Amino acid sequence: MKLDAHWMPFTANKAFKQSPILMESSSGMRWQTEEGQSFLDMTAGLWCTNLGHSRQKVAEAMYESAKKLSYVPSFNLGHRASFELAERLVAHSPGDINHVFFTNSGSEAIDTALKIAMAYHSAKGQSGRKIFIARERAYHGVNIGGTSVGGIIHNSRHFDRWGSVDHLPHTHDLANNAFSRGLPETGVEKASALKDLVALHGAENIAAVVVEPIAGAGGVLPPPVGYLKELRRICDEHDILLIFDEVVTGFGRTGSFTASIEFDVIPDMYTSAKGLTSGAVPMGATFCKDFIYDTVVGSAEGIELWHGYTYSAHPIACAAANACLDIYEEESLFTRVNSGIGAYFENAIHSLSDLPQVVDIRNYGLLGAIEFAPQSEGLPLGSRLFKKSMEQGLMVRGAGDSIILSPPLIIEEQHVDEFVDKLRAAARDIF
Numbered sequence: 001m002k003l004d005a006h007w008m009p010f011t012a013n014k015a016f017k018q019s020p021i022l023m024e025s026s027s028g029m030r031w032q033t034e035e036g037q038s039f040l041d042m043t044a045g046l047w048c049t050n051l052g053h054s055r056q057k058v059a060e061a062m063y064e065s066a067k068k069l070s071y072v073p074s075f076n077l078g079h080r081a082s083f084e085l086a087e088r089l090v091a092h093s094p095g096d097i098n099h100v101f102f103t104n105s106g107s108e109a110i111d112t113a114l115k116i117a118m119a120y121h122s123a124k125g126q127s128g129r130k131i132f133i134a135r136e137r138a139y140h141g142v143n144i145g146g147t148s149v150g151g152i153i154h155n156s157r158h159f160d161r162w163g164s165v166d167h168l169p170h171t172h173d174l175a176n177n178a179f180s181r182g183l184p185e186t187g188v189e190k191a192s193a194l195k196d197l198v199a200l201h202g203a204e205n206i207a208a209v210v211v212e213p214i215a216g217a218g219g220v221l222p223p224p225v226g227y228l229k230e231l232r233r234i235c236d237e238h239d240i241l242l243i244f245d246e247v248v249t250g251f252g253r254t255g256s257f258t259a260s261i262e263f264d265v266i267p268d269m270y271t272s273a274k275g276l277t278s279g280a281v282p283m284g285a286t287f288c289k290d291f292i293y294d295t296v297v298g299s300a301e302g303i304e305l306w307h308g309y310t311y312s313a314h315p316i317a318c319a320a321a322n323a324c325l326d327i328y329e330e331e332s333l334f335t336r337v338n339s340g341i342g343a344y345f346e347n348a349i350h351s352l353s354d355l356p357q358v359v360d361i362r363n364y365g366l367l368g369a370i371e372f373a374p375q376s377e378g379l380p381l382g383s384r385l386f387k388k389s390m391e392q393g394l395m396v397r398g399a400g401d402s403i404i405l406s407p408p409l410i411i412e413e414q415h416v417d418e419f420v421d422k423l424r425a426a427a428r429d430i431f
């Protein structure tokens with residue numbers, strides 16, 4: 001088989017194709033390769049397979065939907081499953097977040113949120129509000145809006161940012177918050193940088209602030225205590241919309257349905273994807289409060305938002321998401337982190353602080369990162385440990401100096417123990 005035809009995303013294509021790893025099947029916490037090697041998945045794929053792999057109930061729901069109704073456009077047409085799904089999702093959402101716009105990915109959900117923010121201000125006669133304030137080290141997907149507000153330098157290396165964007169400082173602080181468990185105690189003052197940016201740009205020009213409640217791909221950075229509340233307060237003071245990108249933090253990852261519920265800070269919009277279908281089929285969603293929906297939809301005579309995707313609210317994706325919601329609810333997975341497994345995971349990853357060159361371990365819910373000292377030569381230790389872990393049959397995520405963990409929410413204590421043993425074995429090969 002020739003491998004060159006498929007240009008793989010976010011991959012060193014040449015290197016991968018010299019020794020490709022081809023998965024053949026998956027179930028629960030594991031993948032199996034064509035050669036029969038098994039991998040313990042400590043990353044939930046790409047933070048998405050919250051229910052574990054290849055859930056039969058989800059597969060069957062998709063199959064039934066595909067046989068009966070394989071496609072309906074959602075422009076001026078509908079099908080029951082999308083309305084049922086929307087109703088169930090907003091019932092779980094906090095406050096008066098009562099509306100959801102379906103997309104096919106997290107990237108599309110973010111770009112949709114940015115466009116809805118501009119449509120909202122325009123409907124209010126404030127179309128000058130076009131600047132977005134995001135944050136350093138943020139990941140908001142790879143479409144042009146998400147790339148522009150994103151704060152990971154590599155990701156905008158070849159692309160000029162579009163629109164007007166400014167960035168708050170990230171909240172990572174090794175000097176004061178290393179080895180914090182849960183939210184770092186100090187650093188709330190970093191939110192006041194928003195006041196400076198409002199003064200610089202003028203509130204009347206700012207559309208929205210967009211942040212991940214816990215930065216994910218940027219290194220798992222839980223916000224300092226009080227930080228998100230302070231962003232909320234400043235946004236309210238200036239009529240600036242607050243958007244949470246919950247593509248990673250939604251669907252039980254923190255111990256609540258969303259991080260906004262967990263941290264008791266309600267944004268005006270939030271985005272989701274990944275856990276929505278537990279990775280079984282692409283789907284994303286942009287949620288908003290009544291006042292946004294009412295302003296944009298209520299102000300229009302005809303079509304109010306000139307935006308949407310051929311596959312928005314695709315019947316098979318809606319069937320998958322409804323089946324996933326059944327499982328989340330039946331197995332109480334939105335809050336499973338609080339059943340003891342979250343504490344077990346926290347203790348386990350902090351027990352690794354004796355590995356050489358560890359400079360930080362941080363976690364919240366079933367999210368964690370172990371950070372190593374930067375190296376003056378060669379690959380960063382996070383990337384090296386990622387490779388060595390694969391030899392042990394362990395899948396973690398290498399992110400520069402760190403390894404990142406976000407296991408499926410069905411993880412049991414024995415999987416956590418297996419992870420610790422395998423990571424130590426991988427580390428012995430390096431140090």
Ligand code: PMP
Pocket residue numbers: 046104105106107108110139140141142212216217245246247248273274284
């Ligand atoms: N936002 C966040 C916070 C993400 O982590 C991701 C994906 N890792 C995205 C958006 C983009 O989602 P997708 O890859 O489904 O487009």
